Amino acid sequence: MGITLTDRAIAAEATPVAPPRQITHVMLAVENLNCGGCMRRIERKLSAVEGIASVRTNLSAKRVAIGVAEDGPGVETLVAELAAEGFRAAELAGVPARTSDAADRDLLRRLAVAGFATANIMLLSVSVWAGIASDMGSETKGLFHWLSALIALPAVAYAGQPFFRSAISALKVRRLNMDVPISLGVLLATAMSLWQTVRGTDQVFFDASISLVFFLLIGRYLDHSLRSRASGAAENLLGLKSGFATVLGSDGASERLPARMIEPGMRVLVTAGERIAVDGRIAAGTSDIDEQIMTGETVPRTVSVGDTVYAGTIALTAPIEVVATKADDDTLIAEIARLMAAAEQSRSLYVRLADRAAALYAPLVHILGLGTFLGWMALGSAVEPALMAAIAVLIITCPCALALAVPAVQVAAISRLFGRGVIVTAADGLERMAEIDTLVFDKTGTLTRGEPVLRNGGEIADDELARAASLAVNSRHPYSLAIVRAAGARGLSFSPAQGVVETPGAGLSRAVESDSGPGSSDERLGSADWCGVELRRDGDVTGTSADDGATTLWYRAGPEAAAIAFRFDDALREDAAATVAAARAGGLDVVLLSGDRAPTVAKAAEQAGITEWKAGLKPQDKIAELARLKAAGRHVLMVGDGLNDAPALAAAHASLAMANAAAVSQIAADGVVQGQMLAPIIDTLAMARRARTMSLANFAIAIAYNVVFVPIAMVGLVTPLIAAIAMSASSIAVTANALRLRTMELRLEK
């Protein structure tokens, strides 16, 4: 044996220990990580890459944690590897929800301790109660009481901390929340039971106090972990939105960096069709910019050297080089930020339902306790029995059911909405949504899909459409894409034309052989000017007016050919009209507020069935409108997506952002609606109303239980057994009632 040890010692000296590798941890959000098969494929694919130390997927959070060794691949390589497997992935900015995870775990730890303590104390308590009925010696009873005390005291001290801390912080600002009576009840019950144990009597309530903590921690943990899941999902959405940008170095070399790593002064190359990653000023190039996300305006803006461009907008027709600037330099962004800050202030004044109940409940409970004490004293009893009765009243009114009433309902409601694709991130969002009586929509990207659709296809012959499409397929302009889509929908075959030149702000052209020389003999697709079309003052060419809200593109096959008009408008989402009708049926007013031009907005409003609408609104104007509605006593739900909606989303009574919304808007809103349909908005409102009714029903159950048991306590007949039964029964009733929300039918009624 000695020889083996020496051998090992020698061996240890001989082999040098490798220096620990520097591992960087990368967290990617994966959009379509849906099943076990996906997990396996991702882990296998990434493990096979050189320089990867560890890969671990998380199906619940839809993320993958990768340990990358030094000299390992960059984030973009990993994203590309996943894309090759068919997974859309993106890096998560910053430290994602780390503190929220830690808080979840903390609650779970305390829950575990409370559960252990409850079970063991209940074991002892049931024995004692049985022993009261039959013969249990007083020494045994005493021993069991001491054991209960031994378990209960540390358990309550540890597991009750979330409530104690919350109660103290509320009391510091002279407010009452639900945790104040809870903490009071738990501490009094434990203290009194300890006192009674020392004196050797029967009135010991350890099981009541610890099971109260246990039940409430269950409610709190479920609520908290649901919120973490929701905010994690929302973070994933944000991560998937931001992308990479090509940064040009001073030596001409280019590098792909994540958008968040771009600093002011860096020069970014934006190719045609690419989303601009940062705010900045154009240093080179001319292009058309799609600014829907900023202003709601569907017609692209032509920009060139010196103009400002914003992150999230799309360069359409030509590549540009952008020098990144600080956000402070920009007036529009700063204005939006200022408006949002002001809006947040007024939002924080809303008092939650549970806190309102607590404000009524806590004083009432204390008055009842005091009243019991004084009543007994007045009837001539000694101090001690009077005190006992008073404390029994405080324990029995302990708001086990009341504190579970709202969380149980919230958890059931939010998890069901999660399944419908609505992520509710604000803690009191659902409560506020129950009070809504007016629905305000933004137009571009919210009511509409944000992409143009060819309207007058009936007037255009197949061969004309095919020729136009073969020009258009070379461009990323939304109208070009729409022409290509329309041609594809008709089943036309066309091949991309060669030699097509795209001129920003004008259109596409292709040189055509002609006798009269180059220039005017091009085949052209673009604006009226570009195609040489003369628009009469009343705008009426080929029997159409430019004011019907549609945008017109012209196609001219050659210098002698007549120009053909292609009309587009921004198509509404499929269920827009149905959603507006459902909202009306549910007793809601519907309003359309947009930054786009009046004719376009009028057309969209008419198609959707909305009678109240306003156009040409800047962010300040939208807020002014909301303020006007608020002053008229209406509670508004704002639904939007653009950056120009962000202040309005923050200012409205409640708000929802569409999944394609700008990052700031998603954060400002109370929830995010995923998918292409608007119907989830109606579902959310219906659920919010049901949840409110359910919360009130739960309050009623809790109050009913109190009405039954408080008289019993006041008379002094409450034993620990009765207290335990009452507490459990009311908690179960409240939770079972809340669970009904998972299967209830969702309908919006007046």
Add this chain to the structure above:
Amino acid sequence: MTALAWLIPAALVLGGLGLAAFLWALNSGQFEDLDGAAYRALDDNDPTDKR
């Protein structure tokens, strides 16, 4: 009565072991991905790729 003298501590110790095991599992991150854990249990870890 004498049975209680060792039965009760035994019950508490066993319960305590259960609690300790749960807390250890929690700390080692076993509760972070409950959906994924279900699939991992069924994974065969086949070295060969079916391509």
